[in-house]
Amino acid sequence: MTSRSLPRPVVQQSASEATAGGAAAGHHAHQPRGLLRWVLTTNHKEIGTLYLLFALLMFFIGGTMALVVRAELFQPGMTFILPEFFNQMTTMHGLIMVFGAIMPAFVGLANWMVPVQIGAPDMALPRLNNFSFWLLPVSFTILLSTLFMEGGGPNFGWTFYAPLSTTYAPPSTSFFILAMHLAGISSILGAINIIATILNLRTPNMRLMDMPLFVWTWLITAFLLIAVMPVLAGVITMMLLDINFGTSFFDAAGGGDPVLFQHLFWFFGHPEVYIMILPAFGIVSAIVPTFARKRLFGYASMVYATASIAILSFVVWAHHMFTVGLPLTAQLFFMYSTMLIAVPTGVKVFNWIATLFRGSISFELPMLFSLAFIVQFTIGGLSGVMLAIAPADFQYHDTYFVVAHFHYVLVPGAVFAILAAAYYWLPKWSGVYPNVKLGLTHFWLSVIGVNLTFFPMHFSGLAGMPRRIPDYALQFADFNLLSSIGGFLFGISQLLFVAVVILCIRGKGEKAPAQAWEGAEGLEWTLPSPAPLHTFDTPPEFVPERDSPSRH
Amino acid sequence: MSRDQQLQQQNVARTVRRVLLGLVLMVGFTIALVPLYDVFCEVTGLNGKTASSAQVVGGAPVDTGRRVEVQFVTRNAPGLPWRLDAMEQTVWVHPGEVALARFAFVNVGQELSSGRAVPSVSPSQGARYFRKMECFCFQEQWLEAGERSEMPLVFQIDPDLPEGVNKLTLAYTLYPQGQAIGGYHEQ
Numbered sequence: 055m056t057s058r059s060l061p062r063p064v065v066q067q068s069a070s071e072a073t074a075g076g077a078a079a080g081h082h083a084h085q086p087r088g089l090l091r092w093v094l095t096t097n098h099k100e101i102g103t104l105y106l107l108f109a110l111l112m113f114f115i116g117g118t119m120a121l122v123v124r125a126e127l128f129q130p131g132m133t134f135i136l137p138e139f140f141n142q143m144t145t146m147h148g149l150i151m152v153f154g155a156i157m158p159a160f161v162g163l164a165n166w167m168v169p170v171q172i173g174a175p176d177m178a179l180p181r182l183n184n185f186s187f188w189l190l191p192v193s194f195t196i197l198l199s200t201l202f203m204e205g206g207g208p209n210f211g212w213t214f215y216a217p218l219s220t221t222y223a224p225p226s227t228s229f230f231i232l233a234m235h236l237a238g239i240s241s242i243l244g245a246i247n248i249i250a251t252i253l254n255l256r257t258p259n260m261r262l263m264d265m266p267l268f269v270w271t272w273l274i275t276a277f278l279l280i281a282v283m284p285v286l287a288g289v290i291t292m293m294l295l296d297i298n299f300g301t302s303f304f305d306a307a308g309g310g311d312p313v314l315f316q317h318l319f320w321f322f323g324h325p326e327v328y329i330m331i332l333p334a335f336g337i338v339s340a341i342v343p344t345f346a347r348k349r350l351f352g353y354a355s356m357v358y359a360t361a362s363i364a365i366l367s368f369v370v371w372a373h374h375m376f377t378v379g380l381p382l383t384a385q386l387f388f389m390y391s392t393m394l395i396a397v398p399t400g401v402k403v404f405n406w407i408a409t410l411f412r413g414s415i416s417f418e419l420p421m422l423f424s425l426a427f428i429v430q431f432t433i434g435g436l437s438g439v440m441l442a443i444a445p446a447d448f449q450y451h452d453t454y455f456v457v458a459h460f461h462y463v464l465v466p467g468a469v470f471a472i473l474a475a476a477y478y479w480l481p482k483w484s485g486v487y488p489n490v491k492l493g494l495t496h497f498w499l500s501v502i503g504v505n506l507t508f509f510p511m512h513f514s515g516l517a518g519m520p521r522r523i524p525d526y527a528l529q530f531a532d533f534n535l536l537s538s539i540g541g542f543l544f545g546i547s548q549l550l551f552v553a554v555v556i557l558c559i560r561g562k563g564e565k566a567p568a569q570a571w572e573g574a575e576g577l578e579w580t581l582p583s584p585a586p587l588h589t590f591d592t593p594p595e596f597v598p599e600r601d602s603p604s605r606h
Numbered sequence: 607m608s609r610d611q612q613l614q615q616q617n618v619a620r621t622v623r624r625v626l627l628g629l630v631l632m633v634g635f636t637i638a639l640v641p642l643y644d645v646f647c648e649v650t651g652l653n654g655k656t657a658s659s660a661q662v663v664g665g666a667p668v669d670t671g672r673r674v675e676v677q678f679v680t681r682n683a684p685g686l687p688w689r690l691d692a693m694e695q696t697v698w699v700h701p702g703e704v705a706l707a708r709f710a711f712v713n714v715g716q717e718l719s720s721g722r723a724v725p726s727v728s729p730s731q732g733a734r735y736f737r738k739m740e741c742f743c744f745q746e747q748w749l750e751a752g753e754r755s756e757m758p759l760v761f762q763i764d765p766d767l768p769e770g771v772n773k774l775t776l777a778y779t780l781y782p783q784g785q786a787i788g789g790y791h792e793q
Contacts, residue, residue, distance in 0.1 A: 250618045253621050254617045280628055280629055285632065285636045306781070317639075381730065
């Protein structure tokens with residue numbers, strides 16, 4: 055039975071929509087106009103839009119830095135930029151993409167979609183929401199300004215290992231620490247808000263196991279953020295003290311231990327990489343059933359798999375540091391616990407494929423990006439299992455194989471899921487469908503570009519090319535040439551996405567109905583397209599037997 | 607505000623309080639991780655650190671059936687114009703035997719300065735079986751310009767040293783003292 059034959063809740067018309075045109079009703083009367091409207095807004099949709107646009111801007115800034123890196127690596131023996139600047143580019147690219155692009159993009163999607171998916175009028179703490187967004191532009195302005203300071207910006211890699219980031223760091227490092235603190239506070243406040251919203255503002259009758267998987271994955275992600283952001287804050291504070299106040303947390307000369315830095319960093323860092331992928335799982339779990347016109351296979355197992363991945367992420371951190379000299383028992387423990395994560399991840403991939411099995415599949419833009427996500431993320435997952443093998447990791451450690459691995463899970467993984475989400479919900483946000491021709495070109499150029507960039511890195515890595523170097527031996531020339539061409543292809547083709555978004559914002563395109571996609575389920579599709587500013591002022595009707603994604 | 611909304615606000619406040627409590631606990635946990643790591647390493651010797659003050663001679667009988675090679679390695683951290691040399695590169699000892707090794711410090715710089723040698727043992731599972739009765743590494747040294755000083759290390763290998771370990775390397779790294787550590791401008 056397809057979802058179409060099920061009775062759907064009636065399209066909601068919110069109070070403010072009904073009075074649109076004249077003075078808006080009641081508490082929305084004194085809305086500021088122009089720029090101040092965006093600075094002062096407490097509306098979850100507007101803040102979500104701000105987050106998404108900010109993430110897009112950062113994606114292009116970080117992407118430009120990646121292209122600077124790829125330009126330098128185009129040929130061996132070339133000096134397009136100085137090695138010192140090369141190091142700043144790799145570091146800033148990583149920091150901006152992780153903390154400025156991927157995380158804010160997911161928070162933006164959560165802001166937009168979580169309240170409308172659970173039938174809430176807004177986030178639980180709207181003013182806090184405004185504050186947590188506006189911390190981000192401040193944070194990243196500070197971070198980017200370090201590039202213009204004496205001694206340059208951060209040049210120690212995005213993992214900022216001590217003593218590179220303490221004893222040998224440029225003087226701008228204290229600004230880097232401040233920027234990271236602000237971004238961390240923003241993430242923590244965002245997480246508090248999301249947890250408070252999901253746990254308290256669900257429409258009556260919606261139990262936890264009735265929530266869409268995007269909401270579920272974000273709830274778990276928010277708990278991860280609460281658990282590990284304080285660890286990041288702690289570790290950068292210790293760096294600050296080491297640099298400016300003569301302590302020796304990470305300095306062997308004063309009785310400290312640089313390896314402690316790595317333990318603390320990766321205790322934050324490993325859950326952090328799941329923070330960047332769990333919401334992507336939620337997005338794909340929403341899109342695949344829509345375009346396969348079947349309910350998601352194994353809803354409960356998806357929830358439990360997500361939770362298992364989150365819990366396991368706390369006991370695998372040292373697989374990033376097999377080569378620091380861990381005792382054999384520790385290496386074995388971290389090797390096996392890391393491999394264990396492949397089980398719940400495999401459950402997820404299996405469930406998506408089982409959802410596709412005998413479905414009535416159609417290949418709209420969001421579906422294309424989601425299917426590409428499943429394939430490419432699995433490639434990244436498999437190289438992850440290879441890296442988990444401790445003895446093999448001694449060979450792969452700090453080579454381009456690692457670069458290939460984490461870019462496969464983050465770019466054709468997380469970034470593709472974010473793009474899929476944008477194509478999926480743009481009709482709801484803007485009221486028009488994304489331009490199919492542009493979107494298809496964007497998709498195919500992205501797929502070709504991303505694989506041309508990152509697949510050869512597996513080979514250059516296995517052949518022994520180390521990461522974070524501005525030049526390399528002749529034997530790696532061909533692979534690097536391919537990677538650079540692919541990188542520019544991928545980077546430039548993202549401009550097509552900007553064109554798609556601009557067309558949608560300006561309302562150019564086929565008008566979308568409330569139910570924008572034939573097979574889509576969920577409360578957001580009961581709202582008109584574009585979704586009015588204020589929705590679900592009264593909680594929508596929700597009948598688990600009819601509306602729950604976990605119903606039988 | 608309706609009763610439902612009031613109730614909802616109370617629930618939100620309760621959730622926020624709980625999450626904040628979790629946050630505070632995690633901050634505390636992070637701070638606690640630093641001493642916990644030290645204790646963990648001290649118990650297991652995992653980071654190759656040896657005891658930071660003199661230990662008494664262990665009473666276990668000398669195990670003459672076994673010989674362990676002890677290697678000395680020295681190196682200089684940047685910023686201190688000193689030379690540190692192990693006068694014996696290698697000594698062979700029986701576990702339980704008290705042995706002596708001498709080290710020569712030379713200040714090749716132009717002025718009085720102070721430094722400290724920080725030891726590290728590898729393989730790390732041997733670290734806690736490396737007992738030191740006397741070591742220059744327990745305090746900092748001061749040397750006049752051009753001054754040379756010989757200092758002893760009195761040590762004993764615990765007979766409980768695991769079977770597989772037949773060679774221990776003790777590395778001393780010489781660090782400058784009496785100035786702010788870290789910081790770019792000081793280099």
